Amino acid sequence: MASTSYGYVVLLLIICVWRWQSCEGVNGVGFDIHHRFSDPVKSMFGVTNEFPEKGTMEYYDAMVHRDRFHGRRLAGQTDHKTPLTFSAGNATLSIPELGFLYYANVSIGTPASWYLVALDTGSGLFWLPCDCSSNCVRSYEFSPTETIEFNIYSLSTSSTGTRLSCSSPLCERSCLPSESYCPYRVEYLSANTSSSGYVVQDLLHLTTDNANSQAIDVKIPFGCGVIQTGHFLEAGAPNGLFGLSMDVVSLPSVLASQELVANSFSMCFSPDGIGRISFGDKGSQNQSQTPVLQNRLMVYTVKLTNVSVGLDSFAANLNVIFDTGTSFTLLADPVYSLLTEKFNSQVKNRRVGVHPDSAFQFCYLMTSKPDDLVVPAIRLTMRGGDKLSVVQPWIMIVEDDTRFYCLAVIKSDHDISIIGENFMTGYRVVFDNEKPAVGWTPSDCGESVPFSPNLSPRRSSATSFLHRGYLAFAIILVQFFSVQLMVL
Template sequence: MAILSISYQTHNSLYVSLLLTLILFLVSQSQRCYGSSSFGFDIHHRFSDPVKGILGIDNIPDKGSREYYVAMAHRDRVFRGRRLADGGDVDQKLLTFSPDNTTYQISLFGYLHFANVSVGTPASSYLVALDTGSDLFWLPCNCTKCVHGIQLSTGQKIAFNIYDNKESSTSKNVACNSSLCEQKTQCSSSSGGTCPYQVEYLSENTSTTGFLVEDVLHLITDNDDQTQHANPLITFGCGQVQTGAFLDGAAPNGLFGLGMSDVSVPSILAKQGLTSNSFSMCFAADGLGRITFGDNNSSLDQGKTPFNIRPSHSTYNITVTQIIVGGNSADLEFNAIFDTGTSFTYLNNPAYKQITQSFDSKIKLQRHSFSNSDDLPFEYCYDLRTNQTIEVPNINLTMKGGDNYFVMDPIITSGGGNNGVLCLAVLKSNNVNIIGQNFMTGYRIVFDRENMTLGWKESNCYDDELSSLPVNRSHAPAVSPAMAVNPEIQSNPSNGPQRLPSSHSFKKEPALAFTVAIILLLAIFLA
């Protein structure tokens, strides 16, 4: 009996030891999963009404017009010039459309997506461009050469917020011995000096130069029923000198880099333990959407594929293994960059030839005959007629790992009546394959840098529990002369002053609840 008693006690101690070990492991995992923290901002397309009002954009082609698509394709080549270079003049600053000779500034077609962020003490708001193709977050700061405002054709002036590190009580310069200082060789001393920075972008002659600072980024999170504020210290660029497209208004109030390097905001938030090292971007069909830091949604119905690790690049590069168009499949492996800052999708041969010719063989429409005055940028276009029923071939990309990426809306349409045109919105690239924003519409795209995977899940960007994005927007009226614009404010002529949506966050299931459930189950089992 004594032996049995010892055996029971030994096993009981073993169970207790295992239980404690499991509890410690689960608690550590719950901390590693960063609890329920996630932070989000509403995303606005450059030609959404709030952004047009703030940036003073009042002379652009109508969305859906032939001129609009020509200009957006040209904008892609300007802002991704080295990637999509076709031997042409990617720095062309003006676009002239025949036959009416209407001329537009290419600067009107700058970065595609913007978010309103709040920085410093006291807090000041900035409408910053979002770019997954670069790393550093920078703001116009103590400017010696940057855009202070925009003069409208009406003579009115819109002034932009300029960050001043001396006016913020929480700001301090980043020293040269910081791990985030990438230009130590340019420092006046190895430790005591302020770290300089210079970033050159893919559009020719476009750069930002200044020094690194550290200040608070104001975020809002929802923890169960309680809204909480977080004010992490983040490192960003005090941009004193901007050149090229930045002086033309491409990102007049700063740029928010979302690349993989340690200096990007997602990396800093993860390092501080505020979020997982992941973020998602969602694009609705109406051009609105959101970005959520800490979103690494790993639900079973989410597709995913691994990133191709390229240490010297910040781009989100993946591998496509198969193209399926209208049920016809072709095994064709190629690498491509998921780039939210590119309007359309650009492919090299043989991928371009495979997808376009397969689409052409499946669609039951008459191929459009281009004239000298018809300069649509797409090669595969088709004539439309009034009240015509159209069946568009499905396009599916099989990703490395086997998951399927179904393209929700691969076409554009322009014109009306019997003069309408439908085009496959894929263009030929002579350099690199880019999956552009048009192929991401209808998905929440998850850039999971912790697990080095790209994820996607179908979403209309409005149905999430905490989403408060309005479906309709009103036009912003003219801004009074020399009035400083706060990106949080948008006026509505009929309803009076109205706020542009501020930071939003979206709940994740708390890891702690999972831990408690496991402990209870184990306690019942051991009892």
């Protein structure tokens, strides 16, 4: 478990998005945020020794061991319907210096309140901190004189909110005889991390994802999170988690049930951490795609049939999950061992040794500039024959003025294989619940333009450093493990 100071700093980073900056194209908005390990945050808090040095193996390795901070429980559109997106616009953004966990700003209730939520295709129920004090994150002291507050949802402050009854078809948990309203509790793989309370319905404010930007209000179910535990009290999704799975209570399913758009949506992942989300998007006719396998978890599970590494390839028969809530790709054996062995046999650079506990075991000295680096290309063939070419499967590390790079693929210890965000980078990925299928098309996610937010919390001028996006391949909310390097 990370120390309290780590939690405070990551809260700052998430809160800092209230200081919005440009990251979106026409009709969209976005924001920049910094990770708790970033240099600006270190400097702001006067903290040096408590953080791994940026770019070191310890820096990346620390993050991997708490990937999937929220864990998750893993142990047809017609042509005339315009896609929808959040009322603040279709922009999403990952934590820039560590990347791959995407957030969006959503508006709920009457009058509308804003919440910064993590987007997760591995979860179903959307939940917000609700009517809580010690069991949720309410504010962060940005400086001795200024405090930034998160909005906390409450039925008492929204005239359009109601509790969901136990008899509702959207109530997925059995009620006790003493209960009149639908309860919920979601537990995650991370130790003692959960959210619980009761299910409510209220208005989610959306807009058409086109030049007209027509406002659309939709009543949706979501969890009123009275009690949060574990990482949700430290840093992980402190202002809510937005489930995007195939579950009946997820937003794509709810929008489709109201015949507003198709039961499909897309997320775009650019190398600089700026993305987009669009509900009802079915993709293009020429996109690559593969069918989704039926599974009780209602997540986007597909069949990996072949892996190509450089000039070599091998057959695979592996179920993998497309999961936007996981930063790095995890593969179970024998696929992991075959991929890494073939990658290692073709790399021309000298390999370096790492500590056995390190997440990345295949690392090499970098003797040229990153742009000139030549490594074996990795392509994944899915059921149906379409291929996903990985844009950049490695990360660069700096240790004691020595640069090296590591294959950013992790061996799965739970017999669960995941296509993480690093393998989705450079693509618009379509999650189509109607076929069902996952599709992908190369994309840079569009250009950026300035915008103005609808938020008005108390801000600090110290957020002026939030003007940049970074290409980075690591994740948030992690524990620290020592790393030893040696040239083999």
